[in-house]
Amino acid sequence: MNAHDTFIARHSFIELTARERARALLDPGTFRELIGPFDRLESPWLAMQNVVCQADDGAVIARGTLGGEAAVVAAIEPAFQGGSIGEVSGTKIAAALELALREFEAGRSIRPVVLFETGGVRLQEANLGLAVIAEIHAAIVALQRYVPVVGVIGGMVGCFGGMSLAAALCNRLVMTRQARLGMNGPEVIEEEAGVEELDSRDRRLIWSMIGGEQRVAVGLADTLVEDDTDQVRDAVLAAFAAGVNKSNRTEQVDAQLERLGRIDPAAIDPVVLRSLWQGNA
Amino acid sequence: MMTSTRGQIWFDALTGRASSDDAGPVRSADATLGDTTARFIAVVPDPQNRFPRATDNVVGLEQGWLLARTVREAIDADRNAALKRPLVAIVDVKSQAYGRREELLGVHLACAAAVDAYASARLAGHPVVALIVGPAMSGAFLAHGYQANRIVALDASGIAVHAMGKEAAARVTRRSVEGLDELGERVLPMSYKMSAYAKLGLLHELIAGIDADAPTHEHVWRVQASLVAAIDDARRGPRDLSSRLQSPDAKRTRAASIEVRKRMAEQWDAS
Numbered sequence: 001m002n003a004h005d006t007f008i009a010r011h012s013f014i015e016l017t018a019r020e021r022a023r024a025l026l027d028p029g030t031f032r033e034l035i036g037p038f039d040r041l042e043s044p045w046l047a048m049q050n051v052v053c054q055a056d057d058g059a060v061i062a063r064g065t066l067g068g069e070a071a072v073v074a075a076i077e078p079a080f081q082g083g084s085i086g087e088v089s090g091t092k093i094a095a096a097l098e099l100a101l102r103e104f105e106a107g108r109s110i111r112p113v114v115l116f117e118t119g120g121v122r123l124q125e126a127n128l129g130l131a132v133i134a135e136i137h138a139a140i141v142a143l144q145r146y147v148p149v150v151g152v153i154g155g156m157v158g159c160f161g162g163m164s165l166a167a168a169l170c171n172r173l174v175m176t177r178q179a180r181l182g183m184n185g186p187e188v189i190e191e192e193a194g195v196e197e198l199d200s201r202d203r204r205l206i207w208s209m210i211g212g213e214q215r216v217a218v219g220l221a222d223t224l225v226e227d228d229t230d231q232v233r234d235a236v237l238a239a240f241a242a243g244v245n246k247s248n249r250t251e252q253v254d255a256q257l258e259r260l261g262r263i264d265p266a267a268i269d270p271v272v273l274r275s276l277w278q279g280n281a
Numbered sequence: 282m283m284t285s286t287r288g289q290i291w292f293d294a295l296t297g298r299a300s301s302d303d304a305g306p307v308r309s310a311d312a313t314l315g316d317t318t319a320r321f322i323a324v325v326p327d328p329q330n331r332f333p334r335a336t337d338n339v340v341g342l343e344q345g346w347l348l349a350r351t352v353r354e355a356i357d358a359d360r361n362a363a364l365k366r367p368l369v370a371i372v373d374v375k376s377q378a379y380g381r382r383e384e385l386l387g388v389h390l391a392c393a394a395a396v397d398a399y400a401s402a403r404l405a406g407h408p409v410v411a412l413i414v415g416p417a418m419s420g421a422f423l424a425h426g427y428q429a430n431r432i433v434a435l436d437a438s439g440i441a442v443h444a445m446g447k448e449a450a451a452r453v454t455r456r457s458v459e460g461l462d463e464l465g466e467r468v469l470p471m472s473y474k475m476s477a478y479a480k481l482g483l484l485h486e487l488i489a490g491i492d493a494d495a496p497t498h499e500h501v502w503r504v505q506a507s508l509v510a511a512i513d514d515a516r517r518g519p520r521d522l523s524s525r526l527q528s529p530d531a532k533r534t535r536a537a538s539i540e541v542r543k544r545m546a547e548q549w550d551a552s
Contacts, residue, residue, distance in 0.1 A: 034548045035541065044537050048468050061545070087470075091538045095545040098521075121419070123453060126444040128470040130419065131483055131525070132538070134427035137393075138522050141400035162423050168393035183389035183420055184379050191449065192379040193334060209385045220387045249390060250397035253350045256390070260342055265331050265382055273385060 010228040014155045014178060018077035021115050021154065022062040024229045025073055025236060030064030035092060043086045045125045054080045059089035061096045066111050067237045070103070072096050075115040078157040084122035085163060090132030097139035097149070104146040111240050112143060114170065116153045119185065120161015133162035140169045144248065148172050150239045152232055153179035153212070153221075160185045171248055172239035173221040174232060175212030181221065182210040208270040218277040219249075286338050287415035287439070287493055288373030292323040294501045295369070306330055306338075307347035314367065315509035320355050322348065323371040324425055334380030340421040341378030345391025348425055352398035356405055365407040367512045370399070372426040373415030376446065392424035399428035408515035410508055414493055417442045430515035430524070431485040433507055434475055437493035441473045469534055482531025485511050 016024060023031040035041055037055035046053050058080035062073045074093040076083045085093075093114065103110045121129035140149050151170030153159045155178030159167045164183045167173055175181065184192075186200035199205065208214060215221040223239070225231040249256070262276055285293070289308070293299055296312040306327035311320050326338050335341030340348070352368060359365045378388055403409045411417075411426035413434035422442060426432065434440060443450075451458050465472030469480055479487050488507050491500045518524050525531060526539055 032551060035544055039544060041537070041541055041544065045468055045470060049464070063549070063551075087535070087537050088541055091541040092545065095542045098542070099545060099549050121444040123445065123450065124468075124471070126450070126470050127442060127472075127478060127481060128535070128538075130423070130427070130442075130444045131481065134423055135522055135525075137396045137423065138400050138428060141397055142404060142521065145404075162420055164389035165393040165396055165420070165423060168387075168390045169397060181389065182384045183377055183392065184384060188449075189379050189381065189384065191452070192376075193381075197334070197379075198381045198384075209381070218387075220390060248397070250349070250394040251353075253346055253353055253394060253398075256394065257343075257346050257350065260346065260386065263386060265333070268382060268385065270385060 010226065011230065012227050013229045013232045014176065014227045016229070017079065018060040018075035018115065018117070022060050022073040022075040025113065025115070025233055026062060026064035026066055026071060027068065032063050034061045034063060034096070041088055043088050043125065045087065045128070049124050051124055057086060057088040057092070058083065059092040061092050066113070067240065069111050069240070070109065071111040071113065072100050073113045073115065076117045078117040081122055083118035083157050085118060085120065085129045085133055086122040086125040087128040087132055090129060090136060094132060094135040094139050097136065097143055101139065101143045101146070109147065112147065112149050113236055114149065114151045114166070116151055116159040116163060116167050117157045118159055118161070118163045119157060120163050130162060133166065136166050137169060140166060144169070144171050144244070146244070148239055148242070148244055150174070150236050152236065153181055155179040155227070158182070169250060171245050172223070172242070174223045174225055174235040174239065175215055175221045176225055176227050177212050178227060179212045180207065180210045181215050214270055214274070217274050286325060286373055288323040288338055288371050289325050290494065290496070291371050291412065291414045292321055292325070294496055295371070295505070296321050305347065306335070306344045307351065309351040311366070314369070314505060317367065319367040319369050319512070320351070321369045321371060322351055324348070324374050332378065332380070332382060334383060335378040337375060338373055339376050339378045340374055340392055340395070340424045341383055342386055342388050342391045345388065345395045345424055349394035349398040352395070352402050355407065356398070356402050359407070365405060367408040367410060368399070368402055369508060370409070370411045370426045370429060372411050372413045372417045372422060374418060374421035374425055375416050376418045377420035377424070392420055395424040396428055403428060403430055404520050406520065408512040410511045410515065412504070412508065413440055413442065415439060418446065419444050430518065430520070431511040432483060433486045433488060433511050434484060435491045435493050436475055436487045436489040437491060439493065440475055442475070442478050443473055447473055480530050481534050482528040483525055485514065
């Protein structure tokens with residue numbers, strides 16, 4: 001195929017809704033949603049603030065198989081409240097991971113995948129959003145003793161705030177070129193630290209710092225994929241085939257402190273960082 | 282001469298040492314607590330820190346990794362111990378570090394490393410207690426305190442748990458600071474008051490009547506007694522965070538969290 005045919009043959013992952021992403025990832029015909037829209041478990045806090053609710057609260061949990069093995073996918077819907085984590089949407093993700101842990105404790109096995117697309121805590125549910133994100137973190141740490149927890153950041157929202165920590169806790173992280181991963185969004189940094197610290201409108205700079213390509217190049221994510229559903233699925237399958245990591249990024253404390261020590265804060269930029277940090281620590 | 286922050290004051294009071302003797306942004310020491318030895322950990326200002334956006338009591342790149350290091354040292358040291366030492370996170374953190382370098386170098390990973398270390402300690406059987414003596418804000422609290430088995434807080438001015446600073450929250454939600462207070466009265470998770478936070482069921486104890494800035498010996502003794510009680514309670518309870526949904530407050534305020542877990546479990550296996 002020439003470049004044009006290759007492009008046409010692609011099926012965008014980014015353009016899919018959370019539900020479509022989960023369905024596309026799972027083996028054909030195996031998608032089964034848990035607590036779907038008809039359960040009508042909505043945010044109890046948004047209505048109190050005159051914000052329109054959504055019947056799935058912006059999180060889709062689906063069971064099925066992945067490469068023939070039992071799997072559970074938690075997908076965040078970017079089109080609802082910027083993928084923000086409220087009490088219900090966040091608890092759906094935490095509960096799915098907690099139940100996956102029960103499978104291993106009962107001697108069974110399951111493949112957990114989180115599809116990130118979130119700005120972090122939903123501001124209208126502030127403290128409960130934060131509390132629930134801590135519960136998601138706890139579930140990932142408990143589960144990864146048994147199985148790799150695989151994260152995918154699709155785009156275009158990216159993954160920010162407390163959920164960027166959840167992505168970092170994943171044993172393997174797949175990112176598209178369009179995806180961004182960072183703790184504080186560029187607008188927040190500009191607001192807190194001034195435009196001379198970071199110009200949030202400079203899209204080229206932002207992507208060169210926290211975009212998928214850079215994150216993979218410096219070992220802060222594992223696999224770079226094009227915006228193509230087959231590539232995302234292949235990367236997720238490969239991540240599970242590789243098995244539990246000997247040591248996760250978050251456990252490599254001495255190595256990471258050493259590589260941080262090599263940085264001169266006065267003379268660091270995305271290009272210099274690539275030469276200093278090639279691949280994993 | 283800089284005045285001490287709450288984190289330093291309480292670290293010194295509980296460990297019986299002068300934290301100004303130490304360098305760096307993370308203080309850690311083992312000290313007697315009740316009839317055991319606990320590891321106390323605090324994040325303090327570090328005016329000389331080489332990352333200019335991380336000189337305050339915030340969690341930045343070095344802070345996250347240093348928290349992870351001291352927690353993992355305790356896990357390794359107690360690997361074969363029958364009784365794992367308690368870890369006390371003294372929480373006085375204004376925010377995560379906001380900066381260009383922080384994002385480029387992965388402050389999210391540094392904070393996640395601290396989360397992983399505290400959660401792993403809890404799962405290994407260390408009682409982990411967060412003692413909130415100042416602000417416990419957003420990502421900084423996730424990294425330093427929110428993985429604890431038990432959370433206790435002083436009921437004093439200047440203490441708040443929140444996802445966002447008040448001024449920033451007012452800006453983003455297009456409300457005045459007063460409007461935000463009014464909202465917090467109606468919508469509990471939006472409140473900046475510890476009395477409202479206590480109603481979410483996440484707090485083990487709100488300790489009243491303590492001078493947070495200049496504690497007397499009696500105040501320190503009372504806080505120690507609360508920590509000992511929280512540690513004992515944690516040792517008797519599960520190693521996950523399920524105890525946060527057990528209290529009458531949680532059953533009322535977090536009914537949705539409980540309902541989601543119940544229904545997900547019911548639907549987990551295909552009927």
